[in-house]
Amino acid sequence: MHFAAALPLQSGAQIRDYALSFETYGRLNADKSNAVLICHALNASHHVAGLYAGQDKSEGWWDNMIGPGKPLDTDKFFVIGVNNLGSCFGSTGPMHVNPDNGRVYGADFPVVTVEDWVNAQARLLDAMGIATLAAVMGGSLGGMQALSWTLQYPQRVRHAVVVASAPNLTAENIAFNEVARRAIVTDPDFHGGHFYDHGVIPKRGLRIARMIGHITYLSDDVMNEKFGRQLRSTLGHETTATSVEAYLYSTQEIEFQIESYLRHQGDKFAEYFDANTYLLITRALDYFDPARDHGGDLSQALARASSKFLLVSFTTDWRFAPKRSREIVKALLDNRRDVSYAEIDAPHGHDAFLLDDPRYLGLVRSYFDGMFKEIAA
């Protein structure tokens, strides 16, 4: 959907003549009360569920969660997936042309925040004639957007489902983002963010950024279980030799399975993800901090929220640890809000929010079932 009117951004800049890519699933009911907005995290898009015709392996990124008969049942709810401004999967982003000067934005794409994304999503809902959401839902950075919806548009959100998220980033979270950004920005192929003009891509930096990201998405336990200290595959077979005689004694060759996995993830990512988008989205994560304008008092910041909440965290998530979700729960309870909270004992780290855990999926299903009864009543 194209938006001609300028959207004022938190930074004071604005963006005009932009487009948002979105997909919808299911049918909006007569009183438009069954809409659920899905907000995405770093590496995802508006394509949250289903397959594209004729394209195997094109499942939406939350296809285990959303679809007919699934926990968020598209036979009951009208689900909207939207790609955020600055992303590289369809909506206006750094690879597009700046209408002000006719040149590709590149590094000149304005810095966007979680709040800006929520404002852009609200405009999309306006255009669709949806005044109130049954729910807004997201994991990780998507959870931050869901939380922000309840503060920016408290009257437009009945429920917020905030999964594996946090009320802001810790210094360590920012630190990992910063190293990833430095890897990209100092790649000679970055050219100050105007690499498109040079016909190159800062793939070295993107690979490093993704490798760092992947380490923080997984738990130490699941890494040990999946890879441990196993040596690389040899001629297509995992080497089963356990002796030190199997070592290659090389600093640059792949020696351990975990190295092979990380390099593969980095290579894949560098093929399709935009470097400027990586900078923008990690910065949006850094900036999100609803308590900042309230002297750091999250309870005060969340006093505006009037939605009902479901928060979910995962025990082995060390990126957005359960204690971060509990901070949100506590701040909501301080305001006597209606909050459900589940801490799922899952081994997969931060990635768990995308995976098939029966207790997690069952919990979300039951929450949406309850919501549907409210709507039907």
Add this chain to the structure above:
Amino acid sequence: MHFAAALPLQSGAQIRDYALSFETYGRLNADKSNAVLICHALNASHHVAGLYAGQDKSEGWWDNMIGPGKPLDTDKFFVIGVNNLGSCFGSTGPMHVNPDNGRVYGADFPVVTVEDWVNAQARLLDAMGIATLAAVMGGSLGGMQALSWTLQYPQRVRHAVVVASAPNLTAENIAFNEVARRAIVTDPDFHGGHFYDHGVIPKRGLRIARMIGHITYLSDDVMNEKFGRQLRSTLGHETTATSVEAYLYSTQEIEFQIESYLRHQGDKFAEYFDANTYLLITRALDYFDPARDHGGDLSQALARASSKFLLVSFTTDWRFAPKRSREIVKALLDNRRDVSYAEIDAPHGHDAFLLDDPRYLGLVRSYFDGMFKEIAA
């Protein structure tokens, strides 16, 4: 000290005509029973204690631990600090000339392991006429060397002091090393490890490597306490503004204090550390795994050890967590060895082993006091 005879390495290669830099502190007693060898970790050297004449700020890296009247008291013990092969602080390393072809080693420096370092250290002691060490001591990678001493030369070590260490690296530990190595190796200035010939240094890669390292040395708690979400200094003063209006809205400028700290650490490190040494030392960490030749059974691997042990870990160390030290303790107890173990409740993460914690320093003092009574008896 120069060594003409070739040292056979674990990889099957060998190294000849090499030198080890070392320093000693205190006096060797008449029966040569008071020698303590200190093994260093990634970014350290033979200069473990004291100041160089006329050089302020030249304190040894373990100066709070070692010296006259200090926990490891050089009025009582003869302390030896030795720089390892492949390092860049004096001993033969990648920046030196390969006697086989008259060219700088660079990436051709042979891969060295913890076991190789211990063998080289043993040769140094041979040359000094020291048959038996009162103790071998090290933190982190240095602790791995201390542990390996008790397996390679069980009769030559009375005590081993193993601080903030582990019996091997986890997949996550290897993963962080690998990302750091990829940042270095893919820096266009690395030139396959022969950058010296090109008159350049892969500083971009070294900076990223050091930034990643620093994140893993600190605890999440201490990062939050030291930096939190504070914004950068403005005109030499920390900005005290807490509102989002203080944000710069930039993806490349320094916005948060933690970014400034990490960039500074990275810049400093890239000025003095050798890129090939970084690859070698992180690989030595990856390879260390005494249980590997025993089907993963650490108890069986440690059956050879006959020393007495002191192990120390720190509660907030997530790089080499207390549970890794406990694995060593358990394996030693399975063999009915004499083990003391302390888990220090310190907030500083892995870095704690280098810092002034009164309980930690007091504990080491008391352990060495007891050792001195044994020697004097």
